[in-house]
Every structure is written in C-alpha cells, then in structure tokens.
Amino acid sequence: MTAAARVEEAVKEYGAGETRVRALDGVSVEFAAARFTAVMGPSGSGKSTLMHCAAGLDTLSGGRAWLGETELSGLGDRELTLLRRERIGFVFQAFNLLPTLTVRENITLPLDLGGAAPDREWLDALIDVVGLGDRLQHRPSQLSGGQQQRVAVARALAGRPAVVFADEPTGNLDSRSGGEVLGLLRSAVDTMRQSVVMVTHDPAAAAHADTVLFLADGRLVDTMQQPTADRVLDRMKAFDGRRGKAAAR
Template sequence: MPERTFRSTHLPFNQGVTVTTAVANPLTGGGGESTAVAARARQLVKAYGSGETGVVALDRVDVDIARGAFTAIMGPSGSGKSTLMHCLAGLDSVSSGQIWVGGTEITSLKDKKLTRLRRDHIGFIFQAFNLLPTLTAAENITLPMDIAGVKPDRAWLDQVVQTVGLGGRLRHRPAQLSGGQQQRVAVARALASRPDIIFGDEPTGNLDSRAGAEVLGFLRRSVDELSQTIVMVTHDPVAASYADRVLYLADGRIVDEMWRPTAETVLDRMKAFDTFGRVS
C-alpha cells in the first residue's frame, strides 16, 4: 500500500512524520516487523467518578492501530469498546495515559487545536446518517470541507464516489435515497477529505442485512483500493468479518485479538465471553 504522511505538532503543518512500530501482522506474513501506525494509545485510563461509586471504563490500555488496515473492536456491553474509540478519535478526554494520531499526541492538545486535528485528519461514520435533508448527496459529501473553506480534490472525490457506488445518486436528496444509500453518502463524506483515519461506531446498526453488507463492502474496498484506515466498533460477527483484525475488550482491557476473522470464528470467540466473562 502506498505510504502516506501524518502531521506532527512538532513540525510545521506542511511537513509530516511516519510513525512505525513492531507489530506481529499475519496479513503481511511476518511477526514483529515494522508497520506504520495510524493511531496508538499507551497506558490509557478512562474513569468516571471516584471512590466506591467510580467506574473504570478503560484500564491501562495499550493499542496500535495499523495504517491502511480495517480494525474492528468488539466486546460485551459495558466492556469499554465505544469509550476506547471515542478517546482514540479525540471525542472524549482521558483520565491518564497518552494517545497519538499519526505523529501528534492528542491528549496534550488544547481544545482549538484538537478540533482542528479532528476536522483535518479524522473522519466519522455513525449509526445515524446525519445528513442534511435540504442538501443533495453531493452537497452532503462536501459539506465538512465547504464549512472548513477547503476545496475538494476533484480526482479523489470522483474516486470515492465511484468506490461507494453513488455516481447516479449525487443529485438526490436524502429523502430520495434508501437507508443503505444514505449511509453510503455518510461513508463518502468521511472519505472525501482524505482523513488519516476513519472511526465508525456501529455504522451499519440501523441498516437491514442487505444494506449493511453493501456499506461494509464499500468500507472494505476503501481499505483495499484507497489505502484508508478504518476502526469500527461493532457487536455483529458478520460486520467484524470484513475487518483485517478484531480486538476484543472485557472489563476495560484488551484481552484478545484475531486476524483474518470470519463470522463463525468471531461468533465462537464471542460465545467464550458469554460463557467465561472474558476470553481465556
């Protein structure tokens, strides 16, 4: 996959650094080789409240998210999977620990710089499509860039539209689109600004199985054909099977991972959570 650069707060914003780490990656046939990292966390703690009523949502989590790969995060209800994604995306503060997106440590950023980093380097796809009903599909796709005063890269935008299969729907408003088509618009919107990493929180949760499969297929293609990095929280073994790697959380900790998942192997692993409370 082609190399891409990441911004660093230690360099002018027209320069970049490549962050690598040693990751055992069966997808590339090696163990402990140098793999580019899109996001990483070290000793990440997220706690709510204190004392006997306090809840630790994330308990000293260390994780690396490989660049140009599709990572799914799974776990029982209350395991901390959505909290982990929100912290990695800079949507939620941390109690302690550090998070980097590319070469930028986001846990030390002030609100204004963090907002700018999210706008310029991170994309989001959520269950709710969050499309403006008065705008066409094309206008919804470019809306974040229009607000930021950034001119879209037309060649890239055309490639994104082709990848998600929206070529014949760009002039339609959301009410004229199916649920699956609306989520395709949301996917294209996330891809359009060419962010370093895209986070999805149950992105197919409001879709039927056919529409969900379409959207997951487009996400998979964006990784394979556009070298996009995607992190997706899901409870669905079928959705997780589209990923390269599945991380399993329990009690605020990453307790297992799986490479080259299938729906069957993911379901079997999730049954272990139900039986034993955590993966052994």
C-alpha cells in the same frame, strides 16, 4: 509499519465517588496503517469509549493517545477540531447526515468547513464507488438507510483522512445494506490504502476486518488476525461463558 493511531495505558473514568465507572482500565493498542481493524466486545466493554478517545471526541482520564505522530492529550479544542476536520473521518450508527444539506453538500461538508476546494477527480471517483451519482441533489430524508450510510462513508473518505473511525456503522441496517457499507470500507482499505477502525458487536461485520481486537471490562483481552464470522462468534461466546461463570461465582 507505523501505527495510524494508538493508545497507551488508556484510562477513562466517568462520574465520581460511589457512582464512579471505569470504562477503560489501562488499555494499550495500536491501529495499524492501511489496515481494517474491528473492535469488539460485549456492551459496557469500553469499545465505544476507546474509539471516542482515540478519535479525539473525548479525552482520557489517564494514559496517552496518538494519531500518527500527534499526541492528543495536550491538545486544546481548536487543535482537536482541526485534527477531526483534516485527519479523521467519522461514520456513526445513526444521525450521520445534516438533514438540510443535499447529498453532495454532505459529502463535501468537512472540506467546506475547512474552506478547502475539493479535489474534483477524487470526489467523482468516490461518488462512483459509493454508487450515488444520480442522488447528489437529493436530501438525506429521500434516501434509504443503506444509501444514507454510504453517503456517510463517502464523506468520511472525501478528505483522505489518516483514519476513518466507524461506530457500529451497520447497527441500523439490514444485512444486505450492511454488507454494501462494509464492502465499501473494505475496498477503501484495499484500493486506497485507507486506515479504518470500526467498533461493532456483529461477528459478520467484524469478519470484513484484517484484525479484530476484543475488549472486556475496559481491558484488551484478545486479538485475532484474518477473522471469519464463525471464529469471532466462538470467541464471543467464550466471553459470555466466562462472564456467566464470573456472575455465578
């Protein structure tokens, strides 16, 4: 099976001179197609940076990144914009929706930006799945946080992108709303063969994934298949222990 997205020897540095920070320090990973991959790691491990670079939101300082067969490093703003519009879906932690557009308009926004006519059947099915059929004419401010995030998921899926990147999608939600959003992502992978990459620091969220990648200090340190919340939590604790030791040393 080919990878939906991958990076090779990815390096990302911020700042210059004394204040230089190396957020990614030679990471090579593949995000498998039609799978749900979670990226975990403590704060500052580089997990968000990895996602931003893989999704074409940010550019690498070194190494290479591919989306499917397309290499991102050589692309200009115009190509990257088209790539985001047509082949990538995003779900962010907060501020996901345009406050002035209705729920339906928010969902079809990436399609509208491309001037493409939405596939009505697909949209209806999607709206059905996220369970917001009676809220389509509402504004985001009239929805709860969980509902807003479901709209964001629907929007990410609307264009049937190659990959959905989700950045802490449950970070601002209570556990029940979070569970609903994760269930949605899970079912998108199972029923629609959607590739999903999710950055999170919540072991319970990571447990919904097929694979968990662990990052620390800008490096890939471990991979876990078929995770459960307990195993992920244990693994993370091991990090904290090691970091604690490193700090003591």
